[in-house]
Amino acid sequence: MGVRLAYVVVFTGLGLALAPLNIPIGPTKAFPGQHFVNGLAGLVLGPWAVAVAALISAIRLMLGLGTVFAFPGSIPGALVVGLASVVFGRRPWVVLLEPLGTLGVGLPLSIYVVAPALGLGGRFAAALIPVALGWALSTGIGTAGAYAAALALRRLGKI
Template sequence: MPVRKLTVTALLVAVGVLSSHLVYIPVGVSKCFPVQHAINVLLAVLLGTRYSVGAAFSISLLRNILGTGSLLAFPGSMAGAALAGFVYKRTHHILGAVLGEIIGTGIIGGLLSYPIAKYLIGSQVGAFFFVAPFLISTTGGSMIAWLLCRTPVATYFKEKSV
């Protein structure tokens, strides 16, 4: 069973890293990436918090190594993945995971990005500068995940408990 979960996670990490060359929204020193948020919600629903956060960290790390991400990918994606998994575990509802992702990435991740931007990147933006673009990015990606979670394929994986 863990091999299947790791395989699904690895495949989604690959999708996240490969698509980062194509789909991102530049906002100042950050690169908003809606595909990341869709993957966070999908993994939170299908496999749970640990796999969602692990994939978020892996995608952020690989994107930074390949030069397609920024350091701000870490707090945004990981906070969203953690809250999406936590809320889904409590509610057992896809919309719970979507709201967890939006609040975790958009608000919490946006606020956690401020010290990283200020002290590590040297940006002089305000504390709430990243909240709006992160909210836009995560809302789009989370809605994509919500649609994907309602497909027969996702239902099949959920019933089989991957």
Template sequence: MEKNRTQKLTMASILIAAGVVCSPFSIPLGAARCFPVQHMVNILSAVFLGPFYGVSMAFITSLIRVMLGTGSLLAFPGSMCGALLCGLMFRYTEKLTFTYLGELLGTSILGVLAAYPIATIVMGEEAALFAYVIPFFISCIGGVVLGAVLVAAIQKTGIMSHILNDKSRQQQ
């Protein structure tokens, strides 16, 4: 059990580092910064680690990015809602299509609803409730495509079935 926990923490740390290192590769759209790498990381964490790790990783990555000045406060609700729904979709369906859809809807709809109070109250941005749907969706679609390509590549190597079989044995 301790070995599994260490492996999960190591993988989570690597994915957080990838998210932080790639954070300069973002596209500013108004108060939001489109950051497709975070969505790719959310998908990988959903498939290999689960929703708890995904949300924790999204929080830590967002915190580091905000501290470094490469992210905005809107990174928290967008990435965390996406990671949660994405992780839950994979956990309960084990279907990648639903996982990708979970990331897209979690970020673009739930993330926007959670970001609105932050944008208006904390950041002082004047915005309509659904003003961030398009920027969040654009950011997310790029990350979902990156994540899907990476997961497909991992599937072709046969590593994914090995990891998922280990994961299911440990849950029993």
């Protein structure tokens, strides 16, 4: 448990250090660093990566570096990679599943649950295409970085 907690703290710190590098799109702030951390944390921690995603999202929100959309935009991606690393083992390619959670689960949650609950349904709908493209770009950049880092870690014998 102690080692796992240490990894949660380190990955959360990494995500927060990268937090200023976000892309404001409509009512959201896309954050490639979150997807990068989700991939690596999911690979190393399994489903515990959800704790990392939730902590980064909460702290970004408190610091004004993120929005409430950080939760549905990050937690599903971390969960998908974390579960995949349990099922398939610590193989670098599992980080490539992060967009499945972000775009396949997180974006619909944002559209149909979070935005209407916040009274932003119309504003989110008006920005839907830019938001979807921005999130796809964000998760693509972060996932590519996580995959490169996972390959490097594999070559170094760390995973």
